[in-house]
Amino acid sequence: MKGIVFDLDDTLYNEKDFVYGGFQEVALYLSHKYVLDSTVLYQQMIDILYKQGRGKVFDIICEQYAFKEDISALVELYRRARPKLHLYEDAETFLRSNLGKYKLGLITDGLYYVQWNKIKLLGIEKYFDEMIVTDDYGKEFWKPSKAPYIEMSQRLELLFNEMVYIGDNPNKDFYAAKQLGILTIRIIREQGDFINIFLNEDYEADFIVRNLYEVEKFLK
Numbered sequence: 001m002k003g004i005v006f007d008l009d010d011t012l013y014n015e016k017d018f019v020y021g022g023f024q025e026v027a028l029y030l031s032h033k034y035v036l037d038s039t040v041l042y043q044q045m046i047d048i049l050y051k052q053g054r055g056k057v058f059d060i061i062c063e064q065y066a067f068k069e070d071i072s073a074l075v076e077l078y079r080r081a082r083p084k085l086h087l088y089e090d091a092e093t094f095l096r097s098n099l100g101k102y103k104l105g106l107i108t109d110g111l112y113y114v115q116w117n118k119i120k121l122l123g124i125e126k127y128f129d130e131m132i133v134t135d136d137y138g139k140e141f142w143k144p145s146k147a148p149y150i151e152m153s154q155r156l157e158l159l160f161n162e163m164v165y166i167g168d169n170p171n172k173d174f175y176a177a178k179q180l181g182i183l184t185i186r187i188i189r190e191q192g193d194f195i196n197i198f199l200n201e202d203y204e205a206d207f208i209v210r211n212l213y214e215v216e217k218f219l220k
């Protein structure tokens, strides 16, 4: 094994930290405009998130308070939020100790400016030989497309069987990688949107770990 390639959200850091940071930004904006307590608004957004999911949080809160807001402008505030983000401890340790030992890569889906924003907030550019934000190439380049994995193998100058891909989402992280012959490892952390989702073997990784310390044994 010569190259280790990672997913970003919920693999290397807790994506909720970004989501909450975005809520805080929007709560602050609304609290100033309507002279309300931002922590109350923020807490309500979190309640809505858990009860009704991520898709309609701003619509619902605006409806509850009869705010006349352009929802897409609130979404934009959320997306451009700059909360403090931290790698999971095992991720930081893993990247730090394998820097220079393996070629390290990142393949992440999501709106390009949001993903690059997260990368900068985490300060992780220093760890990676190559980073691919699939959205830079267009929607058809998003996982489970094979394209980003092929691009990564070319950029790292590695064969598929010299690479491992580590991610958390069985819907899209492993399917294409497996078809190409890349070893796949699924990380199931204590938190994450997909921790209870199990699919058929085409979509599931070759191995499952609970943290990145456990990955070392598969690299030998």
Ligand SMILES: [Mg+2]
Pocket (backbone or CB within 6 Å): 007, 008, 009, 010, 011, 167, 168, 169
């Ligand atoms: Mg992920």
